[in-house]
Amino acid sequence: MSTIRLKNIRIFTNHGCLIEEEKIGSDYLVNLKVKADLSTAANSDQLKDTVDYVHLQYIVKNEMSIRSKLLEHVGQRIIDRIFKEISLVNTAEVTISKLNPPIGGDIKEVSVTMKSKRPTV
Numbered sequence: 001m002s003t004i005r006l007k008n009i010r011i012f013t014n015h016g017c018l019i020e021e022e023k024i025g026s027d028y029l030v031n032l033k034v035k036a037d038l039s040t041a042a043n044s045d046q047l048k049d050t051v052d053y054v055h056l057q058y059i060v061k062n063e064m065s066i067r068s069k070l071l072e073h074v075g076q077r078i079i080d081r082i083f084k085e086i087s088l089v090n091t092a093e094v095t096i097s098k099l100n101p102p103i104g105g106d107i108k109e110v111s112v113t114m115k116s117k118r119p120t121v
Contacts, residue, residue: 008029013026013028032056071112092115093116096112097109098111
């Protein structure tokens with residue numbers, strides 16, 4: 001099993017429970033790790049045989065653009081979509097960090113990590 005990571009995808013969007021968060025928005029960092037069997041790609045040297053990280057980034061950016069109150073909700077949507085669109089992925093882990101959260105205090109970030117294995121049919 002091999003691992004592909006996308007680190008610190010920076011996105012400005014408007015998640016959160018507060019009305020201010022919806023109106024003002026905030027900066028987020030998303031880290032994604034997926035595991036897949038990449039042995040075919042290692043031998044073929046063909047993009048069609050691997051997990052395209054451009055596609056992964058597209059999924060992250062697209063799902064992050066859809067407003068949610070909870071980071072847990074966004075994280076699960078990202079994972080579900082990866083499993084739906086990229087059949088090679090066996091496990092996915094996403095960490096979403098809200099930078100400078102409006103929670104009254106000097107806090108650099110809050111983050112939520114979601115991890116799932118591909119459901120068996």
